[in-house]
Amino acid sequence: MDPIIQCVPNFSEGRRPEVVEEIAAAVKGVDGVTFLDVEADADHNRCVLTMIGPPGPLGEAAFRACAKAAERIDMTAHQGGHPRMGATDVVPFVPVRGAGLEDCARLAGKVGERIGTELGIPVFLYGEAARREERRNLAAVRKGQFEGLREAIGTDPAREPDFGPARIHPTAGATAVGARFFLVAFNVNLATPDAKLARRIAKAIRASSGGLPHVKAIGLALEEKGQSQVSMNLTDYRVTSMAKVFEEIRRRAGDAGVQVAGSELIGFAPSDALVRAAAEALAIEGFEPGQVLENRL
Amino acid sequence: MDPIIQCVPNFSEGRRPEVVEEIAAAVKGVDGVTFLDVEADADHNRCVLTMIGPPGPLGEAAFRACAKAAERIDMTAHQGGHPRMGATDVVPFVPVRGAGLEDCARLAGKVGERIGTELGIPVFLYGEAARREERRNLAAVRKGQFEGLREAIGTDPAREPDFGPARIHPTAGATAVGARFFLVAFNVNLATPDAKLARRIAKAIRASSGGLPHVKAIGLALEEKGQSQVSMNLTDYRVTSMAKVFEEIRRRAGDAGVQVAGSELIGFAPSDALVRAAAEALAIEGFEPGQVLENRL
Numbered sequence: 153m154d155p156i157i158q159c160v161p162n163f164s165e166g167r168r169p170e171v172v173e174e175i176a177a178a179v180k181g182v183d184g185v186t187f188l189d190v191e192a193d194a195d196h197n198r199c200v201l202t203m204i205g206p207p208g209p210l211g212e213a214a215f216r217a218c219a220k221a222a223e224r225i226d227m228t229a230h231q232g233g234h235p236r237m238g239a240t241d242v243v244p245f246v247p248v249r250g251a252g253l254e255d256c257a258r259l260a261g262k263v264g265e266r267i268g269t270e271l272g273i274p275v276f277l278y279g280e281a282a283r284r285e286e287r288r289n290l291a292a293v294r295k296g297q298f299e300g301l302r303e304a305i306g307t308d309p310a311r312e313p314d315f316g317p318a319r320i321h322p323t324a325g326a327t328a329v330g331a332r333f334f335l336v337a338f339n340v341n342l343a344t345p346d347a348k349l350a351r352r353i354a355k356a357i358r359a360s361s362g363g364l365p366h367v368k369a370i371g372l373a374l375e376e377k378g379q380s381q382v383s384m385n386l387t388d389y390r391v392t393s394m395a396k397v398f399e400e401i402r403r404r405a406g407d408a409g410v411q412v413a414g415s416e417l418i419g420f421a422p423s424d425a426l427v428r429a430a431a432e433a434l435a436i437e438g439f440e441p442g443q444v445l446e447n448r449l
Numbered sequence: 450m451d452p453i454i455q456c457v458p459n460f461s462e463g464r465r466p467e468v469v470e471e472i473a474a475a476v477k478g479v480d481g482v483t484f485l486d487v488e489a490d491a492d493h494n495r496c497v498l499t500m501i502g503p504p505g506p507l508g509e510a511a512f513r514a515c516a517k518a519a520e521r522i523d524m525t526a527h528q529g530g531h532p533r534m535g536a537t538d539v540v541p542f543v544p545v546r547g548a549g550l551e552d553c554a555r556l557a558g559k560v561g562e563r564i565g566t567e568l569g570i571p572v573f574l575y576g577e578a579a580r581r582e583e584r585r586n587l588a589a590v591r592k593g594q595f596e597g598l599r600e601a602i603g604t605d606p607a608r609e610p611d612f613g614p615a616r617i618h619p620t621a622g623a624t625a626v627g628a629r630f631f632l633v634a635f636n637v638n639l640a641t642p643d644a645k646l647a648r649r650i651a652k653a654i655r656a657s658s659g660g661l662p663h664v665k666a667i668g669l670a671l672e673e674k675g676q677s678q679v680s681m682n683l684t685d686y687r688v689t690s691m692a693k694v695f696e697e698i699r700r701r702a703g704d705a706g707v708q709v710a711g712s713e714l715i716g717f718a719p720s721d722a723l724v725r726a727a728a729e730a731l732a733i734e735g736f737e738p739g740q741v742l743e744n745r746l
Contacts, residue, residue, distance in 0.1 A: 156742075156743075156746065158742065186745050186746060188742075188745055204742055204745065204746065248742050248743070249742075249743060341734075394727070394731055395727070395730070395731065398731045412732065413732075414732040414733070414734045415731050415732055415733050415734065416733065416734055416735070417728075417733050417736060417740055419740070420740050420741070420742050420745075421740060421741065421742065422741070422742050422743065423720045423723075423724055423741045423742070423743050423744075426720075426723065426724040426727040426728070426741065427720055427723040427724065427727070429727040429730070429731060430691070430692070430723040430724070430726040430727035430730065431714075431723070433692070433726070433727065433730035433731060434691055434692065434695045434712050434726060434730065435709065435710075435711040435712055436711070436712050436713065436714050437638075437711045437712065437713055438713070439714060443714055443716070443717055443718060444717070444718065444719070444720045444723065445453075445455065445485075445501055445545050445546075445717050445718065445719050445720070446453075446545070446546060446719065446720050446743070447720075448483050448485055448501065448717075449453065449483060449501065
């Protein structure tokens with residue numbers, strides 16, 4: 153089967169639905185690419201598009217979306233609550249099936265070079281596609297945002313782009329293109345309206361406070377449901393699975409006399425993330441991915 | 450994506466490895482078909498082959514295996530512990546992806562007709578491919594086995610085949626070709642060597658004694674492991690999932706003060722069976738198959 157990669161580009165437009173639609177239309181026109189979703193956030197003035205496909209068509213679609221964003225978005229007039237540096241702010245490529253991070257990094261390099269050369273936008277490779285160690289971290293690449301980068305590119309050698317001109321694009325800014333592992337957005341709901349326990353559990357399990365590796369977690373109240381929630385991003389479900397965090401939260405909530413009310417999978421997940429969760433939740437001994445029929449095709 | 454069907458034909462040979470190998474070689478030669486496994490059982494004097502592929506090539510592979518079995522197996526000399534009526538005894542087609550039972554039934558009809566016409570073997574359509582209500586049940590089709598059918602075909606109108614001559618093939622016997630849903634072989638192990646509890650739970654959960662629908666279950670001792678086991682076939686995991694039986698067994702064992710030690714998935718399962726198990730085990734609210742990326746391709 154063809155290798156399949158996901159692309160989840162972020163654009164600095166969340167208030168003009170017609171512009172969001174034009175960007176989505178740019179990728180829908182590419183044969184072989186499956187458009188999955190576009191979500192716009194007016195507060196952040198930002199939208200996120202989700203699509204999957206084989207590397208060639210997917211790269212073409214990402215490039216076209218970027219070209220459309222450059223045509224329609226003026227960063228000198230952009231305001232919004234999320235850090236941003238360009239009309240197309242960040243273009244992550246993510247392995248789904250039959251492709252690894254190195255394939256995604258290669259695709260990021262190709263697409264980044266086209267954006268730099270053909271659109272005249274400075275491009276920084278980040279994540280697993282980074283060619284400088286300090287650019288693995290997206291926040292470091294985006295430091296200073298559009299306004300800061302406008303000064304820094306061309307004067308600070310540390311901010312020299314990987315592709316494109318050594319000056320910011322006057323309206324489209326700069327773009328980060330990269331590769332990362334699949335991010336699973338998974339929430340576990342607790343049968344108590346009081347968010348204190350959810351916050352305590354989130355703190356205990358998040359990687360940054362010494363909890364489970366590759367887990368980002370916050371606790372919050374779900375007022376309408378009368379519940380609370382441990383809201384998570386799992387940045388490598390192969391290391392810490394959905395089943396692992398679910399069981400850990402269930403145990404910790406149980407110790408506090410609170411039941412788990414259910415869970416939510418936000419957006420998409422590769423079947424591998426769910427298959428691994430099943431194997432772990434059901435304690436299947438010696439489970440092999442080769443036992444999944446579709447993996448044998 | 451191409452529809453994908455599984456075929457799991459059973460042949461009346463489990464003692465001569467070279468004949469088993471020749472049958473397997475017959476399907477390996479068909480482009481587009483993925484050969485997965487062949488298992489021979491000397492006691493039953495029977496082997497089971499597992500393969501997947503798109504309907505066309507898969508039907509061709511099933512036919513070729515059947516032709517090879519007819520050439521190499523003589524039912525007049527066959528002995529074994531399992532009921533059987535032909536060199537190729539039964540050919541089930543099973544939906545895997547993008548194909549339903551009706552597609553499998555159609556394929557069974559086509560392959561059955563070829564076996565009848567080109568090989569001169571009487572063929573009975575069974576399961577979801579049955580064209581007479583009483584032939585939905587394979588045991589009814591196979592009643593009397595090779596020796597009994599030799600007398601009945603051609604004299605008893607109820608035993609008239611769906612395809613092929615109204616007399617048994619002198620050496621290859623008769624063949625049942627059909628369609629059924631995917632069968633998941635799933636076992637749950639209990640942390641006690643005494644099989645009494647496993648047998649009691651098996652009896653409580655099996656469909657035939659009023660337990661969970663589409664569950665066949667027996668209890669047995671696992672002497673080497675010092676454990677016992679509820680050994681199951683789930684004949685429709687959409688109705689009763691792996692997660693459901695796991696949880697049910699865990700609860701019943703827990704009530705008896707015994708822990709679940711783990712579980713085993715025997716052979717293969719479609720990713721859908723595991724994805725549903727994960728969604729159920731993790732209590733994912735509002736889970737949709739469309740959230741699985743590969744389902745969107």
